[in-house]
């Protein structure tokens with residue numbers, strides 16, 4: 178019975194298929210915007226999707242990508258990030274990032290800011306990002 182339970186837990190526990198690492202946030206000023214970066218690792222056998230992020234530090238938060246169209250560079254909102262099985266996705270300057278907008282207070286170098294990331298399969302994962310340049 179206990180063995181069966183253990184097996185069921187192994188099958189149904191979302192576990193640590195999704196790992197978030199190397200998270201950091203740029204410093205920013207109250208009412209302005211800044212960006213959060215991290216690497217998403219999917220060690221599971223199914224794709225997962227990051228679809229929302231929450232934080233107490235900002236009034237608005239979006240998943241962004243950077244694009245170039247001829248000479249024009251810009252960024253735009255993408256609704257979600259899909260992480261294929263056995264692969265990783267890196268959010269970095271000049272690429273995908275989490276846009277943290279309308280800050281409620283200044284973020285200074287060394288500050289540690291909490292974020293909650295929501296995934297379709299892995300449910301929610303909380304991370305702490307240190308502010309640095």
Ligand SMILES: [Cu+2]
Nearest residue numbers: 241252274276
């Ligand atoms: Cu952006």
